[in-house]
Amino acid sequence: MQKINIKNMSAAELLTAVEELGEKRHRAAQIFKWLYQKGCGDFSGMTNLPTSLRRTLGDRFTITWLRLAESVRSHVDASQKFLLASDDGALIEAVLMDAHGHRTICISSQVGCALGCALCRTGDGGFERNLRSDEILNQVLFFKAGHIPPRERFNIVFMGMGEPLLNLDNLARALEIINSPDAFALGEKRITVSTIGIPEAIRELGASRLKFSLAVSLNATTDEARKRLMPAARSIDDTLAAAIEFARARKTRVTLEYVLIDGVNDTQEDARRLAGLTAAKPFKLNLIPFNEWNGCAFRRPSDERIDSFIAPLLPQANAVTVRRSQGGDIHAACGQLRMRRES
Numbered sequence: 001m002q003k004i005n006i007k008n009m010s011a012a013e014l015l016t017a018v019e020e021l022g023e024k025r026h027r028a029a030q031i032f033k034w035l036y037q038k039g040c041g042d043f044s045g046m047t048n049l050p051t052s053l054r055r056t057l058g059d060r061f062t063i064t065w066l067r068l069a070e071s072v073r074s075h076v077d078a079s080q081k082f083l084l085a086s087d088d089g090a091l092i093e094a095v096l097m098d099a100h101g102h103r104t105i106c107i108s109s110q111v112g113c114a115l116g117c118a119l120c121r122t123g124d125g126g127f128e129r130n131l132r133s134d135e136i137l138n139q140v141l142f143f144k145a146g147h148i149p150p151r152e153r154f155n156i157v158f159m160g161m162g163e164p165l166l167n168l169d170n171l172a173r174a175l176e177i178i179n180s181p182d183a184f185a186l187g188e189k190r191i192t193v194s195t196i197g198i199p200e201a202i203r204e205l206g207a208s209r210l211k212f213s214l215a216v217s218l219n220a221t222t223d224e225a226r227k228r229l230m231p232a233a234r235s236i237d238d239t240l241a242a243a244i245e246f247a248r249a250r251k252t253r254v255t256l257e258y259v260l261i262d263g264v265n266d267t268q269e270d271a272r273r274l275a276g277l278t279a280a281k282p283f284k285l286n287l288i289p290f291n292e293w294n295g296c297a298f299r300r301p302s303d304e305r306i307d308s309f310i311a312p313l314l315p316q317a318n319a320v321t322v323r324r325s326q327g328g329d330i331h332a333a334c335g336q337l338r339m340r341r342e343s
């Protein structure tokens with residue numbers, strides 16, 4: 001009998017399975033706590049379950065884990081990048097960032113990416129496959145096991161390899177468990193899902209009960225320029241309309257990410273158009289100076305150019321932040337560590 005991957009099961013599915021075994025309902029919550037709060041990798045170690053149940057679980061279910069393949073620590077900041085291997089050898093990138101004791105983990109949703117954005121190395125390597133929900137959750141567990149002190153709160157950003165909204169079922173399944181009080185108990189202020197903007201998926205998630213914050217990569221102020229950077233991008237109007245619906249339905253604001261590339265999307269005209277697109281809308285703007293890698297055609301703008309881009313935005317936008325990218329020396333933009341290993 002093929003064993004079932006228990007970390008691929010939702011809370012409701014695990015509850016059904018526990019009841020089918022003739023066990024009381026609270027056993028499902030106990031198993032969840034062992035898997036996600038204590039990071040237990042062996043049913044025999046779940047010591048508050050009856051021995052017979054532990055044996056039955058071991059016969060029917062399997063507990064997956066990710067193996068560390070490589071890690072690189074930045075010399076210039078506190079970020080650390082990891083390459084994690086799944087059971088079939090697929091390599092998954094995840095990054096730990098530490099800003100003054102506030103830890104954020106950046107995790108992947110796919111192996112590679114099919115979308116081929118010009119500003120990202122993941123697209124260069126093509127698409128291998130979607131990550132299963134257990135592989136998404138195991139990235140969080142990897143960090144909890146050795147890099148985040150017990151009981152310390154941390155943030156999760158889905159900004160690693162892949163477009164999360166093209167792996168919607170596994171993303172939703174993982175988010176439900178990340179939200180669960182019996183698992184990681186993290187809510188919308190602690191989780192950010194970053195997407196190039198797929199309107200129908202944004203609407204679907206907006207109508208769900210899943211708790212997370214949404215970030216949309218805008219990166220340009222005209223559809224033509226956006227398509228040049230992100231060939232799969234939908235129109236700015238459709239994307240922002242879905243983002244506004246999401247924000248209104250959840251009484252929150254959506255972050256618009258804008259990677260600033262020297263001479264490409266950082267002109268004064270761009271700044272004025274961006275101000276027009278965002279004025280009086282439920283958006284926050286996050287400007288990210290481009291993170292260069294060897295062989296890429298794009299350059300990071302100078303600090304003076306970044307400052308003059310920001311100036312026209314300030315009177316109009318609700319909130320503007322400039323993110324200083326962490327980990328430039330460790331290939332920390334998505335896909336860069338995996339690509340370096342394969343090249």
Ligand code: SF4
Pocket residue numbers: 113114115116117119120121122123160161162163196230334
């Ligand atoms: S930026 Fe995101 S969506 Fe675009 S190629 Fe990279 S991983 Fe894929």
